[in-house]
Amino acid sequence: MFSAMAVIQEAYIHGVSTRAVDDLVRAMGLTGASKSQVSRLCEEIDERVQAFLNRPLEGDWPFLWLDATYVKLREGGRIVSMAVIVAVAVNTDGRREILGITVMPSEAETFWADFLRSLTRRGLRGVQMVISDAHEGLKAAARKILGAGWQRCRVHFQRNLLARVGKTNKPVVSAVVRTVFAEKDRDQAHARWREVADSLRERFRDVAELMDEAEHDVLAYMAFDESLRAKLHGTNPLERVNKEMKRRTNVVGIFPNRAAVVRLVGALMLEQNDEWAVSRRYMPVEKLTAMCDDPHTAMTIAAQ
Numbered sequence: 001m002f003s004a005m006a007v008i009q010e011a012y013i014h015g016v017s018t019r020a021v022d023d024l025v026r027a028m029g030l031t032g033a034s035k036s037q038v039s040r041l042c043e044e045i046d047e048r049v050q051a052f053l054n055r056p057l058e059g060d061w062p063f064l065w066l067d068a069t070y071v072k073l074r075e076g077g078r079i080v081s082m083a084v085i086v087a088v089a090v091n092t093d094g095r096r097e098i099l100g101i102t103v104m105p106s107e108a109e110t111f112w113a114d115f116l117r118s119l120t121r122r123g124l125r126g127v128q129m130v131i132s133d134a135h136e137g138l139k140a141a142a143r144k145i146l147g148a149g150w151q152r153c154r155v156h157f158q159r160n161l162l163a164r165v166g167k168t169n170k171p172v173v174s175a176v177v178r179t180v181f182a183e184k185d186r187d188q189a190h191a192r193w194r195e196v197a198d199s200l201r202e203r204f205r206d207v208a209e210l211m212d213e214a215e216h217d218v219l220a221y222m223a224f225d226e227s228l229r230a231k232l233h234g235t236n237p238l239e240r241v242n243k244e245m246k247r248r249t250n251v252v253g254i255f256p257n258r259a260a261v262v263r264l265v266g267a268l269m270l271e272q273n274d275e276w277a278v279s280r281r282y283m284p285v286e287k288l289t290a291m292c293d294d295p296h297t298a299m300t301i302a303a304q
Contacts, residue, residue: 045263045267046259046263048270049262049263049266049267049270050266052266052269052270052273053100053101053262053266054122055122056122056123057099057119057122057123057124057125058123059091059092059093059126060091060092060125060126060292061089061090061091061099061124061125061126061127062090062091062092062126062127062128062129062288062291062292063089063090063127063128063129063131063231063232063283064087064088064089064099064124064127064129064130064131064142064146064148065087065088065089065130065131065132065235065237065238066085066086066087066088066130066131066132066138067085067086067132067133067235067238067242068083068084068085068086068104068107068133069083069084069086069242069245069246069249070082070083070084071084071249071252071255071261072253072254072255073103073254073255073256073257073258073260073261074254074255074256074257075257075258079254080105082103082104082105082258082261083103083104083105083106083107084101084102084103084245084249084261084265085101085102085103085104085115086098086100086101086238086241086242086245086265086269087099087100087101087115087119088237088238088241089124089127090231090282090283090288092126092285092288092289092292093281093285093288094281094282094283094284094285094288095276095277095281095282096237096276096282097273097276097277098241098269098270098272098273098276099119099122099124100115100118100119100122101262101265101266101269102115102118103258103261103262107135107137107138108137109136109137109138109140109141110137111137112135112137112138112140112141113141113144113145116141116142116145116146117145120145120146124146126292127142127146127147127148128148128149128291128292129148129149129150129151129220129221129224129232130142130146130148130149130150130151131150131151131153131221131232131233131234131235132150132151132152132153132235133152133153133156133235134152134153134156134157134160134214134217138150139217149220149223150217150220151217151218151220151221151232151233152214152217152218152220153233153234153235154181154218154221154233154234155234155235156234156235157214157218158174158177160210161173161177161207161210161211162174164204164206164207164210165204165207169204173200173204173207176196176199176200177196177211179192179196180192180193180196180219181233184226186219186222186223189219189222190215190219190222193211193215193219194215196211197211197212197215218233221233224291225287225290225291227284227287228283228284228287228288228291231282231283237282241269241272244268244272245265245268248264248268249261249264249265252264
């Protein structure tokens with residue numbers, strides 16, 4: 001039975017459907033798993049996942065990425081859509097880790113604040129900047145709970161911007177906005193941003209107004225050393241994770257409850273974290289150390 005249980009556990013974590021798992025076990029010449037055996041399997045996964053999600057967080061974590069993927073689950077006799085939040089951070093050794101996950105009914109500030117508090121209780125500290133898509137609730141919670149600045153994902157911003165432009169004009173507007181991101185100097189980037197906004201104002205007022213509103217949030221990463229910027233201007237560390245999470249949760253379709261979501265997503269995150277643990281550093285240690293030793297950078301970001 002150990003072989004059957006091992007097959008089931010591995011297949012479950014990799015998003016294989018229950019029926020396909022049972023067929024696979026039978027094809028191996030083994031009997032299907034009983035409800036009690038599946039229950040024990042889930043308990044084993046839960047123990048591993050909870051140990052991972054509740055582990056102490058040591059040292060400083062200067063950069064924190066947060067993103068949401070929506071899943072459907074049953075709650076209160078209804079099928080509802082809920083946000084699965086994943087938190088990824090880089091420590092001063094330049095290593096990426098998945099710090100935690102949560103399932104939230106919405107992305108309101110109160111839920112973001114509760115999640116961030118849960119991370120600080122485990123030891124999260126030293127966060128200088130949070131990187132995410134545009135969530136005012138998250139931005140406010142990051143400032144209140146972590147005292148951190150916020151970087152609006154540049155890729156998501158560009159999508160939001162181009163959604164305000166007709167199809168034929170998208171290439172031109174996209175090209176002129178990208179000239180801002182070619183600037184290496186922070187002050188020049190801000191100056192170029194305002195030039196571009198003004199040049200678009202007459203024909204694309206909605207675009208110019210969004211640029212006026214988002215300037216400091218989108219260019220926040222420019223306050224850091226050039227060697228770090230490519231990793232800081234967007235949510236790239238979470239793109240692959242979210243894609244794989246979506247693939248595996250789509251197999252399930254509708255989860256029976258929040259605990260089932262945490263079990264599957266938590267197991268996936270544990271697997272991803274193990275992969276990152278043996279990969280190369282995500283950021284250069286010397287740059288992170290110098291940055292963390294310079295309080296001016298953190299104060300500049302937090303003041304924005």
